[in-house]
Amino acid sequence: MSLLGGIRPPIAVLSALLLALAGITAIGLGGTNDERLPEAVLTSQQHFAEDGAIALRASLDESVTDLERAAGLFNAAAPVSADTVLDKISSVYQKWRGTAVVEIASGKLLAARGENLPLTAIDRAKLSEEGGLAPRMVRLQNGETRLLSFALLSWEGKPQQLLVASSSLRFPGISLGDFRAIAVVESTGTILSSDGIPEPEQVLTDLQREEVARSNKQLKAFAETAAAKAATHPLKTKEFGSGGFRGVSGSMIGDEFQGDLAAAGYATLTAPEPGGTTYATSLGLTVVAMVNVAEGTARATDPIFGIAAAGALLVIGALAVTLLLGVVQRPLLRLFLESRRLNRGDLRRPVTVPRFGEAARIGHALERLRQQMLGAPAGDGAAPEGPSPAGGRLRRIGIRGLLIVCAVLLAAWSVPLGLVLNRADATAVVPQQLVNDQRERTDTLTDRVRRALNEGHADLVSVASLIGDRTTAEDMTTVLERTAAEHLRYRSLYVLSPDGEVLARAGEEPQHPAGRGPGDDAITVLDDKAKEPTVVGYAEVPGRRGAALVGEFRIDFLNSLLRRPGLGQVRVVDDKKRVIAGNTGYLAFEKLPSERLDVLVDSSNVKVGMSPRPGGVLYRDGGEVQMAAAAPFVGGGAAKPLGWTVVSWQPVNGLAIPEYRMQNRTTLAGILGLTAAAACLGWLHIVVVRPLRELARQAEALADGDRRTVLYPRHHDEVGAVTRSLELIRQALQEQQRRDGANQVGRN
Incomplete structure (x- = not known):
C-alpha cells in the first residue's frame, strides 16, 4: 500500500505531532528559564554599541x-x-x-x-x-x-x-544619558578611550569611589571579552538572515552591585558596504557600551500553566485519536478483510457490519452481495439487524461528522491559546531602560544627521574657496565634477549667480527656481510643495560678487542615516512638524501619524537650561503600548538654524519582553495545534473520507443490481483494496448472471 495513502499514516502523524506539541508546550510555556535581564534590554545595549561603532x-x-x-x-x-x-x-x-x-x-x-x-x-x-x-x-x-x-x-x-x-578616539555626539559608559578598545583588549565614568578625584563619598572602581573594573572585563569575541567572523555571531549591522556585535552580562546588574553591548568598526574596508576599519577597534540596570527575575506566567496546557492537549489528543482509531480505522480494516473473504468465495458466515457512517453502508452492501452470491435475486438480500442504511441517521453522521468532532476537540485547545490566554495588555512591565535607550539612541541619531549636514556645508565652503574668481566655466565644471564624484551626498552641484543664472554645474538637473539667487541661510529646504524635499546648502564664492556654490543633498542620503535596527519608525521633521526624511515609506511634508507625537516634539523643543533636551515616553492606550522619543537639533554648525527634530516610535509587542514573549509562545502553540489538526484531518479527508463516500455509493448501487458500472480504485490503500474486491465480486455476479441466463434458455 502507498506510504502516504491509507488510514494509518494520517492518524500516526497526528499522534506524533500532538505528542511533540505537548512537549514543546510544556517546555516553552512552563520552562524555568528565568532571565536576570530581559533579552530586549541586552539587544538594546547591542544596538547602542553598534550606533557608537557606526558614528x-x-x-x-x-x-x-x-x-x-x-x-x-x-x-x-x-x-x-x-x-x-x-x-x-x-x-x-x-x-x-x-x-x-x-x-x-x-x-x-x-x-x-x-x-x-x-x-x-x-x-x-x-x-x-x-x-x-x-x-x-x-x-x-x-x-x-x-x-x-x-x-x-x-x-x-x-x-x-x-x-x-x-x-x-572619542565619540562624536553620542548621547550617554545617565549611568552609562562607552569605550574604544583595541584588539588586545586595552581601553584606548572611555566616556561616562567620572575620574576618581571627581567623586566625594566612599560609596561613589567604590562605584567608580567597580565600574572601571567591570568595563575592563567587558573590554577584554569583547576584544576576544571581535576576532570571530561576523556570520558566526548572528542568526542566519538577521541582517542589520554587518560587523561583529553582541551583548554581555556582568556582575551585580547594590541591586544593579551591569549589561554591555559591543560592536566592531565595520565598513558600510559588505566586504569593504575603510581607514577606520583597518585599525581593529571595538566599541563597548556599558550600563547598570536594575536586576529582576519576575516570570510572565506560572510554570504550572505550561504543564497544565500540555496535559490538556494529551487528554484531548488521546480522545481524538481514539475516536479515529475506533470509528474510522478499525471498521475500514474490518471491511477490507470481509471484502477479501467474500472475494475468495467464503460465503458461509454473514458480513460483520460496522455501526456508523459510510463503513456501515458498505457493510450492508457487502452482506446483500453475499446473499446474492448465494442465489438471492439482484437488488435483494436481507439486511442484518440494526438501522437500515437507507435511514437518514447513518447517512447524515458519516465520517465527515466524526472529523468535525475531532477538529472541534483540537480547536477547543488551540483557539484559547491563540486568542485568549496569556494576552499581554497595557499593564505589561516595560523596563525603563528601554525607554531611556530609545531616547538616547534617537538623540545620537539626531546629532549624526546634523553633523552630516554640517560636513556637507563645510565641503561646499572648501570647494567655493578653491573656485574663487576663476574666469572660465570649464575650470569650475572640472572642480565640481571631481567634487561630485568624491561626495556622493550631493545630487547636484552648481555655481549660482546673484540673478539666478547657473554658471557651471555637475550632477543632475538643478531644482533651484529659475531666476532666483542664492538664499540667505547656509542650509535650507527649497520648496515645501514638491513631491520630494530638496535640501540645499549655500557657500559664497570669494571674488564673484555674490555668487554661491549650491549643493543639493540627496534625500536618500539623509534617509540612509536613519536606518538603524531597534528604533522602529524614524522621521526627521522641520519646525512645522512636517516630515522631511524617514527610514521607511513616507510622503514628503506629511504630518506625523498622531497628535501625541506632535506634543512630544513640542515638549522636546522646550529649552531646559541653555538648550532643548531629548524626550522619551511610554504610551499606554488600551492593549497597545508604544515607546517614542524625540530629539531636536542642538549644537553649532550650519544645520542648527533648520530647527529640525528626529522622532522615533515603535510598539513594544515586538520586543523580547517576558510578557510579550509568553504571549507569542502561547499564540504559536495555538497556531501549531490548529495547523496540525487541519493538515492531518484534511489529509485524512482527501485520501480516505472522499473515496470512502464514493465507494459507499458504488457499493449500494452494485447491491441494488448495477452490474455494468466498473469500479476503479483511486489509491493503493485500504479503500482501494475494498474497491478491487467489490470489482471482483461484480465480475463474479455478472458471470453468475450470465450462467443463470444460459441455464434458463437451456431449460426453455
Missing part, C-alpha cells in the same frame, strides 16, 4: 578623507604658505585637535596649530612606500591615544610637504 567609523573616515580632499584642493591651486594652508583648514573644519605641515625632505616643521603632534613617531623614509600615508594610532605622553592622518602637499618647483592632523 566613530564615520567620524574617523570623514576626518581622513577631508584632509586628503583639502590637500587635493590646495594642490590644484597656486602654491601658498604652510600657515595659509592651516588657517584655511581651521576656518572650514573644526574637527582636528592639532594640525601641522612638515617638509618631508628635511623634517622641518613649517607650521602648526592646536595641540603638539608627536611628529617624531613619523618615519618619513617610509612615506613613499605603499600604505606609507595610511592613518596610524600613536599614544601621547599623558596616556591618551591619537589617530594621525596624512596628506601630501605638492606644487611644481617646491619641496613636498606633509600635512598632518590628529583626531581623538
